[in-house]
Amino acid sequence: MNHLTRIEGRAAAAGTPFLPFELVPMPLALTPRECEVLRCLATGKTDADIGDMLGISVRTVQKHLEHIYVKLGVETRTAAVMRALVPHPPLQG
Numbered sequence: 001m002n003h004l005t006r007i008e009g010r011a012a013a014a015g016t017p018f019l020p021f022e023l024v025p026m027p028l029a030l031t032p033r034e035c036e037v038l039r040c041l042a043t044g045k046t047d048a049d050i051g052d053m054l055g056i057s058v059r060t061v062q063k064h065l066e067h068i069y070v071k072l073g074v075e076t077r078t079a080a081v082m083r084a085l086v087p088h089p090p091l092q093g
Helices: 001-015 031-044 047-054 058-072 076-083
Strands: none
Touching: 001 076, 031 047, 031 076, 047 058, 058 076
16 A cells, blocks of 8 residues: 555545546645645645654644745735645745
């Protein structure tokens, strides 16, 4: 069972849709794991939910979010999701 299949299975068990990774483009500056965290965030998951889905601790989720915020130049969860979903110019850095 691959990593994506496990995440989709956990999302289905929780009764929450999970968008396949290829449907939601992510900024190139993010690592693959940060993209996973951001995709889970975009579905309204809490830090604990994201940790459970990805098999990581809540603190690790929070560190990934800190890095995402810095890379995307935002300060909130909502802004991070909007920055990822709304067309935008390439990130400088």
